[in-house]
Amino acid sequence: MRASRDAASRTVLLVVLCLVTVFPLLSMLSSALQPEGTVPVGISWPTDPHWENFVLAWEAAHFWPLLISSVLIVLGVVPLSLALATFAGYGLAMLRPKGTRSWARSSSSG
Amino acid sequence: MNTTTRRGFLGFAVASGALGVVGCSAPGSDSSGTTSTGPVSTSLPTGSLSFDMTVATGNGLYAKLVKLYEKKFPDVTVNLREEGFNSLVTNEARIASSNDPPDVLYLNAFGNLVKDGLLTSLDPYAEAYGWSEWSQSQFRTTSSTDEGVRGSGHLYGAGPGFGTTGVFYNKKLAEQVGMTTPPDTLEELESVLAAAKAKGVLPFMSDGKDARTAYPLQNLMMIYTSDPDALSSWFFGTPGTTIDTPEVLEAVQKLDEWVGKGYFPDDVNSQDSTTSMNQYMSGKGLFYVDGNWDAPALDKNNSGEFGFFPFPAKESGGVHYSMSAATLLAVPSKATAKDEAVSFLNFVQTDDDARQAALDIGGLIPAGPNDANPVSAKAGSALEGCVESFDQVLQENGLVEFMANATSSMLQSTLTPQIQLLFAGKTTPEAFIEKVQSDFESVVGS
Amino acid sequence: MSSPVASPRRAARAAAASRRPRRRAWSGLLWVLPAAVAYGTFVLYPLWETVRYSFFDWDGIGVATFSGAANYLRVLTDDELRLSIVHAFVLIVFFSFLPILVALFVAAVLRDMRSRTGTTVARVVLFIPQVLPLVASGIAWTWMYSTTGPINQVLGALGLGDLARPWLADFTTALPAVGIIGTWVALGFCVVLLSAGIGNIDPALYEATALDGAGWWQQFRHVTIPGLRSEITICLTVTTISALSSFDLVYVSTSGGPGYQTMVPAVEIYRLVFIENRVGQGSALAVVLTVLVLLIVGLLQRIGRTDES
Numbered sequence: 001m002r003a004s005r006d007a008a009s010r011t012v013l014l015v016v017l018c019l020v021t022v023f024p025l026l027s028m029l030s031s032a033l034q035p036e037g038t039v040p041v042g043i044s045w046p047t048d049p050h051w052e053n054f055v056l057a058w059e060a061a062h063f064w065p066l067l068i069s070s071v072l073i074v075l076g077v078v079p080l081s082l083a084l085a086t087f088a089g090y091g092l093a094m095l096r097p098k099g100t101r102s103w104a105r106s107s108s109s110g
Numbered sequence: 111m112n113t114t115t116r117r118g119f120l121g122f123a124v125a126s127g128a129l130g131v132v133g134c135s136a137p138g139s140d141s142s143g144t145t146s147t148g149p150v151s152t153s154l155p156t157g158s159l160s161f162d163m164t165v166a167t168g169n170g171l172y173a174k175l176v177k178l179y180e181k182k183f184p185d186v187t188v189n190l191r192e193e194g195f196n197s198l199v200t201n202e203a204r205i206a207s208s209n210d211p212p213d214v215l216y217l218n219a220f221g222n223l224v225k226d227g228l229l230t231s232l233d234p235y236a237e238a239y240g241w242s243e244w245s246q247s248q249f250r251t252t253s254s255t256d257e258g259v260r261g262s263g264h265l266y267g268a269g270p271g272f273g274t275t276g277v278f279y280n281k282k283l284a285e286q287v288g289m290t291t292p293p294d295t296l297e298e299l300e301s302v303l304a305a306a307k308a309k310g311v312l313p314f315m316s317d318g319k320d321a322r323t324a325y326p327l328q329n330l331m332m333i334y335t336s337d338p339d340a341l342s343s344w345f346f347g348t349p350g351t352t353i354d355t356p357e358v359l360e361a362v363q364k365l366d367e368w369v370g371k372g373y374f375p376d377d378v379n380s381q382d383s384t385t386s387m388n389q390y391m392s393g394k395g396l397f398y399v400d401g402n403w404d405a406p407a408l409d410k411n412n413s414g415e416f417g418f419f420p421f422p423a424k425e426s427g428g429v430h431y432s433m434s435a436a437t438l439l440a441v442p443s444k445a446t447a448k449d450e451a452v453s454f455l456n457f458v459q460t461d462d463d464a465r466q467a468a469l470d471i472g473g474l475i476p477a478g479p480n481d482a483n484p485v486s487a488k489a490g491s492a493l494e495g496c497v498e499s500f501d502q503v504l505q506e507n508g509l510v511e512f513m514a515n516a517t518s519s520m521l522q523s524t525l526t527p528q529i530q531l532l533f534a535g536k537t538t539p540e541a542f543i544e545k546v547q548s549d550f551e552s553v554v555g556s
Numbered sequence: 557m558s559s560p561v562a563s564p565r566r567a568a569r570a571a572a573a574s575r576r577p578r579r580r581a582w583s584g585l586l587w588v589l590p591a592a593v594a595y596g597t598f599v600l601y602p603l604w605e606t607v608r609y610s611f612f613d614w615d616g617i618g619v620a621t622f623s624g625a626a627n628y629l630r631v632l633t634d635d636e637l638r639l640s641i642v643h644a645f646v647l648i649v650f651f652s653f654l655p656i657l658v659a660l661f662v663a664a665v666l667r668d669m670r671s672r673t674g675t676t677v678a679r680v681v682l683f684i685p686q687v688l689p690l691v692a693s694g695i696a697w698t699w700m701y702s703t704t705g706p707i708n709q710v711l712g713a714l715g716l717g718d719l720a721r722p723w724l725a726d727f728t729t730a731l732p733a734v735g736i737i738g739t740w741v742a743l744g745f746c747v748v749l750l751s752a753g754i755g756n757i758d759p760a761l762y763e764a765t766a767l768d769g770a771g772w773w774q775q776f777r778h779v780t781i782p783g784l785r786s787e788i789t790i791c792l793t794v795t796t797i798s799a800l801s802s803f804d805l806v807y808v809s810t811s812g813g814p815g816y817q818t819m820v821p822a823v824e825i826y827r828l829v830f831i832e833n834r835v836g837q838g839s840a841l842a843v844v845l846t847v848l849v850l851l852i853v854g855l856l857q858r859i860g861r862t863d864e865s
Binding site (some may be wrong): 378549 | 831834
């Protein structure tokens, strides 16, 4: 009996923790929907949610060009580093003897 | 980690340190002062020309100026590049020193650019275009000696207009606290502040994160001092000058007294310029010591809601002071289209439409030729107050440089944290001045 | 930490010693070469340059003058620079210790939970902050902490209005407040890693201790925590590095203020190099920070390893 009550209270704690985690995100959403030029005060669902703020932000931040830059970087960096790492991994496996461990560690911390 | 690798690491560290010291040459290159003063021309060759310009994004002001310019000079194409203010300020030295810099570059401050020989001296152009006939006080903030001390020396920049500080006031709240005319003396100002506080109106809106709290401080310093020229050369970063004087102490103590009386927002240190501006626009705070660059925003929603007056003088008939700096467009030494670049600088200072655009879009007040047509702001607007205030202070010879520009690290490393400490009661006026002065000396030398 | 430079040499020596697989060694080295070149160009060379700059007085453009160890001396004697390093260590408590403690508890609770969906939802929710850019987290929390923000709103509603304050601008609460943002971010990472690790603990251990009459807490202390040693070491390593080198969160939420209350080395380095043009001084602080990080990571690795054996 006592054990299950403890389990229940632990689950409640977990739920509270999850709520605390999403709270700042909800607060961010609530301020994103406020009319432009106002300072968010507390957390409240605006009577007239300004969904168009998202469109405005998308345009104001020139999101498309930025996104394209990011994609280009990802396309360049990920395959290249994967290839280099695979080669190196194969090479290190062939070399095997001591030294490889320290090499691997230093590369991963770099 | 075993012993062998550790020894290897140590060896590596020692070797790299030693090599760094002995084996390699110093970083940086000696590109000393190639501020060539070859023949300059005020007339552009015919045929299609172009030049590059990099500026900080500013509500479309520069796009408009470029459009006006290209209309007047149809042969010239301007390749305008706008960057965020912060990223441009961070990179301006690197942009200016690159091998292919823009021909016109927006700068926040000279920094070491003049000392490093990265900017073109505009002296011959000033002569050729006749700028040297104009009221010269307008070129003080854009002049520098070869050693990099600003305020005098050679001219390195010019721009579409000036920033000028003063006091915005909320007309509705002013009425509420019984303020009929803007205060003209410190005494009148303090009685309004007290009246506002008594009525539950916040006397000053301000922000500590971007150190706008330094504006009222500097104004108090100016009206308390008996030697404005000495303070002014401190603001220009002149070695050997000091703010450690009894008069400056009085000024800091006055500000400290205002803070103690609750004349500023409780959370002033957590506000940045955007949040304080938004709060002020939404009606919080009677006064806002700020500059004309925010006037267009204050006028946008409801022109006539806010007014502007110069920071009061110490006594009746005394000088009013305003922190003021020209918007700085410079020509890098390595620019290739210098004549075209300077023709643009001349255009923005002299063309009527360009000057009006600078005011309407940027809130910047143009100076230019003494006989230039005056620009006009909407009657009753905050912007109109700015123009009037600027003219008044200019005539009283009360324009001074921002103290935040005294050294490259003054704003971020000294003034911002120190004034936050002062507002939080974590430092004394004496310690505040001492620290600001010692940081100043550590950069410019004593 | 060990020297990456020493490794190929040692490898070659080892290969020569064993004679037989010499060809294998050569082709092995060939395979490693591209990664080694990339590592040298993008990690070692900049590191080397930073070390070099740190011995000069240089504004980033003009002529540099050699200044010996003066920059390092200033890191050790200048109150602001020294304080920034102290703050980084305070942040370890929030970025590392706190999230790991909470994550241990969460992982243990998740293990007991019967509902599959429940565990998944909890894990996803707790992991969200990890996915967000730190800049976005910083901005969200600046609103949370502001005078009129949700935290003070909640305090007011609970009748604790006296406690309300601008958390990030208050001299006593600023650093812990920044730290809590770090806790919030790091928690998800620790939860995912630790709850994966908990799945690898032999269930028989739990059954055996349960038969012996051990309660939840005893199992937690004597089975879960020892079973997660290596995962905890990884969590410690990663989060400690993020604490010592934290930049985004601090820069966005306080940029080092109020006063110098939340100044950390990374923000100070940025300021020195890019705002004040004191490249040499910034480099010296960067080198000190790098050495500190390497020392601590080395120490944690060693602790983790001795525990394994």
